[in-house]
Amino acid sequence: MEKLYGYTGKIARINLTDKSVTEIPTSNYVPKYLGGRGVCNKIFWDEVGPEVGAFDPENKIIYMTGPTTATGIPTGGRSVMTGISPNNLPEQYSWSGIGGWFGAEVKFAGYDGFIIEGKAAEPTYLYIEDGDIQFLSAKNLWGKLVHDTQNKLEEIHGRDVNSIVIGPAGENLMRNASITTSNDNVAAKSGFGAVFGSKNLKAITAKGTGAVVPASAEKVLELRRRMANPLMDHKPLVVEPGHSIGPANFAEAKGGFKKAYVACSHGCNQHCNMLMLDMKSAFKDEKVNHVEKCVSVFAFGFEEDVPYGGPGDTFVTEKNHTLACKMIPREGGPPDESDEHFGEMFNFQRGDKLDFWKPDFDKGSVINDLCNEYGVDKWDVIVWLLPWLSMGKKEGVFDEIDLGMEIDVESEEFVKYLLDMIVYRKGYYGNLLAEGMARAIRTLGKEKFGDTIYQGRYSQVTGDRLDLPISLETAWGHCVHWQGRGFEASMEKPAWVATNLHQMNSTRDTQTIAHHHDYFKNYVELKDDPCRSPLTAQAVIMGENKAEIKDSVTCCDWQSPDLFWMDMEAQMFEAATGFKTTEAELNEAAERSKLLFRAIIIRNYGRDRNMEVNAIFPIMTYPDPWGQTVTWKEWNDLVDIYYHERGWDKETGWPTRAVYERFGLGFVADELEKIGKLPAN
Amino acid sequence: MNNNLNNESENGLGRHVIQYPDDISFCAGCSACEIVCGLVHEGVSSPSVKRIFLERGEKQSLQHAVLTCQHCDDHPCYEKCPKQDLAMCIDEKGIVYINQDECIGCGLCAKACKFEPSRINFNKKTEKTKRKAYKCDLCRTRENGPACIEYCQVKCIGLSDWPMPEKA
Structure with a gap:
């Protein structure tokens, strides 16, 4: 086999049922499918058909690094896993990205990734060291919190191992359970922690001494100097008086709190994660450190939504296009006023007044610690579960519900009681809410427990009271995220129609x-x-294709894309692999990956236009901060245009044979044709 | 940066890479120092060839220590090398370095290091005939000096004879 640069050359197939390991050459999949999610999509298409449920042993967790992982190319430390998600409604094929040092360690141990299949007979963890994979008993780990598990694995295998683990939430099949690295990076959104739990898989620990060889070390160093304009200056630990996004959310920390900035993944040249030191723990008297990136800040206080900076938040010029990784460490600086569009681009407005809960620094820390230690998706807790309880209580929706403790999201004790009840599936409501918000609300009755209008939302742009449902649900069993209403709603219609699409x-x-x-x-x-x-x-x-590239090459959403350096990812790929690659060629591979994903959800779950338009439309009937919504006609016009631009059939939303063949996926078209899922033309 | 200074001092330690206190700069834990070390010396990224060591704190702390060769004046690593001046050498500036081509991988230098853990990277798991030791040479032939310092994104490391940066 010709030497592969960037990749290690092997993918392990790990069967938990019979404890077997076989190896697959990575070259079976690359460069055509790039790495990361592109390879995952191809493996899943080949190996997992319809009728498989998220908790069935036939479900697979396909974990892949990218060719940039461990090479030193910034952001390449990120990796991705795919499989059938229990947190999606309905259960569907999904993915989850993760940072940390684990991906690099897996490559140093000799693998580009692995396919986990079957189900272990008893609690198990995998130990991977330099080409050897062992199935070890996790009986002494089962039941442990996330950090205790990480620490125990270090005790057993040495300080230099890197692990991904689940907490009690995953063990108890809580549908939004996460998988966590040693530095609190998580694969959370798809609930793959519960899939680990269903397979009796507590952790995967890796240790490697091998080498990863980029095609051009010189180019790697050039990328380190250039990508996202690294700080290259001192960044000290500082003491802050408190914490918030939005002035009304400011939570004062008595005596201040210590703050530093850290990188999320191996080899990054940025430090966009905030490290909060000596924070209150939910479980012990001693203080703990937390890493925060995005949603965690709202645990500390949620009186109002994020502020709106203006269209320039989304739509950029060469003079004003600060990458997201500069945002949390506040290194972006103020907007460039010499920009001819400055006045139109920036128009600061406060976010919607929501009054979900008052600022409380220690309680915020406890909420984050609960999520970190149990291994639960913070989004579902901070954006969905707790706001739902806050809004629903104010609207009297829970008057007849007895959770065993008075519902009070302002109370630290209540939040601890609530999470304990759900994670350990205690009682009827614990068991119900562990099924995830979307399923729980349907069981309770969506009309009352999901769609009741909260009367406490006020636009701080117009001053008007605006409708908001007590359940901030959007499509596929997930909660809102930069979609114009609910949370991170402060964007205008031209931006939120795009995010909803x-x-x-x-x-x-x-x-x-x-x-x-x-x-x-x-x-x-x-x-x-x-x-x-x-x-x-x-x-x-463009954004969808870049997402495929980011999860395949791999690189981070907070550095990519740079709209004024569009072949950055191609340069990263070429530096790692040596395969000459243009932006257009990389985009072609991204289209191929996206098409495979589309084909999987068409074949396995019957995805079509009717299904997806109806899934997303309801959330957009609630007003944005300016009172704007979208009409059924408007939305369908946009979907028509999108399908047309993609080359997909407008009636069904299915790609045509010509499109599949254009991207080297004629075999996909053949299979879909056999089951009647290929459009006539 | 340059490497033209003499690598000798009066406190028993030579000129070496140091980590600054947190209130000057907090290590971001990115591993860039370890990675670029391998890239500039061998063209690869590997735990087995790094000559600088990011010792991660307890898993939840994310407070890391950067461990480096102290370039001791009495250089026990050099003294113990059975191929002194061929494998373990001292250059005209007093920098003790390993000539990788001549290293026989006996590991005596790593064992002789005064510090715990040893600041010489020696991987016993490597096949015996391929074993080599890897030691910081301050990137002695590199025009810009130590690559770990050049590529540290938060400049939390510097050279021991540089003036201590001012606190922010």
């Missing part, structure tokens, strides 16, 4: 890997009627 085509929240970006010159063209402009659909397609 992103999610419509997927099976989960997409805004962790496809934050929407477009050029300001396009905003000027599309802003008056974004649903009838091909520019909206084109920007979504």
Whole structure:
């Protein structure tokens, strides 16, 4: 076999049922499917058909690094896993990205990734060391919290191992359970922690001494100097008086709290994660450190939504296009006022007044610690479960519900009681809520427990009271994320129609890997009627393809895409692998990956236009901060344009044979034709 | 940065890479120092060839220590090398370095290191005939000096004879 640069050359197939390991050459899949999610999609298409449920032994967790992982190319430390998600409604094929040091360690141990299949007879963890994979008993780990598990694995195997683990939430099949690295990075959104639990798999621990060889070390170093303009200056630990996004949310920390910035993954040249030191723990008297990136800040206080900066938050110019990784460490600086569009781009407004809960620094820390230690998706807790209880209680929805303790999201004791009840499936409601918000609300009755209107939302742009349902649900069993209402709602219609379109085509929240970006010159063209402009659909397609690239090459959503350095990812791929690659060629591979994903959800779950339009539309009938919604006609016009731009059939939403063949997927078209899932033309 | 200074000092330690206190710069834990070390020396990224060591704190702390060769004046690693001046050498500036081509992988230098853990990377798991020791040479032939310092994104490391940066 010709030497592969960037990759290690092997993927392990790990069968938990019979404790067997076989190896597959990575070259079976690359460079055609790049790595990461592209390879996962191909494996899943080949190996998992319809009728498999998330907790069936036939479900597989396909974990892949990218060719940049462990090479030193910034953000390449991220990796991805796919499988059938228990947290999606309905259960569907999904993915989850993760940072940390685990991906690099797996490559140093000799593997580009692994396919986990079957189910262990008893609690098990996998130990991977330099080409050897062992199935070890997890009897002494089962029941442990996330950090205790990480620490125990270090005790057993040494300080230099890197592990991904689940907590009690995953063990108890809580549908939004996460998988956590040693630095609190998580694969959370798809609930794959519960799939680990269903397979009796507590952890995977890796240790490697091998080498990863990039094709060009010189180019790797160049990328380290250039990507996202690294700070290259001192960044000290500081003491802050408190914490919030939005002035009304400010939670004072008595005596201040210590704050530093850290990288999320091996080899990154940024430090966009905030480290909060000596924080209150939910479980012990001693203080603990937390890593925070995005949603955690709202645990500390949620009186109002994030502020709105103006269209420039989404639509950028060359002078004003700060990458997200500069945002949390506040290294982006103020907008460049010499920009000719400055006045139109930036128009600061406060976010919606929501009054979910008052600022409380220690309680915020406890909420985050509960999620970290139990291994639960913070989004579902901070954006969905707790706001639902807050809003629902104010509207009298829970008057007849007895959780065993008075519902009070302002109370630290209640939050601890609540999470304990759900994670350990205690009683009727614990068991019900462990099924995830979307399923629980349907069991309780969606009309009352989901769609009741909260009367406490006020726009701070217009001053008007605006409707908001007590359940912040959007498509596929996920909660809102940069979708114009509910949470991170502070974006105008030209932006939120795009983010909703992103999610419509997927099976989960997409805004962790496809934050929407477009050029300001396009905003000027599309802003008056974004649903009838091909520019909206084109920007979504660009964003979707970049998301495939990010999860395949691999690189981070917070550095990619840079709209003024569009071949950055191609340069990363080429530096790692040596395969000469243009931006257009990489985009072609992204289209192929997206098509495979589309084909899987068409074949396995009957995805079509009717299903996806109806899944996403309801959330957009509630007003944005300016009172804007979208009509059924508007939305369908946009979907028409999007399908047309993709080359998919407008009636069904299915790609045509010509499109599959154009991207080297004729075999996919053949299979879909056999089951009647290929459009006539 | 340059490597033109003499690598000798009066406190028994030579010029070496140091980690600054947290209130000057907090290590981001990115591993760039370890990675670029391997990239500039061998063109690879590997735990087995790094000559600088990011010792991660307890899993939840994310407070890391950067461990480096102290370039001791009495250089016991050099003294113990059975191929002194061929494998373990001292250059004209006093920097003790390993000539990788001549290293026979006996591991005596790593064992002789005064520090715990040893600041010489020696992987006993490597096949015996391929074993080599890897020791910081301050990137002695590199125009920009130590690559770990050059590529540290938060400049939490520097050289021991540099003036201590001012606190923010």
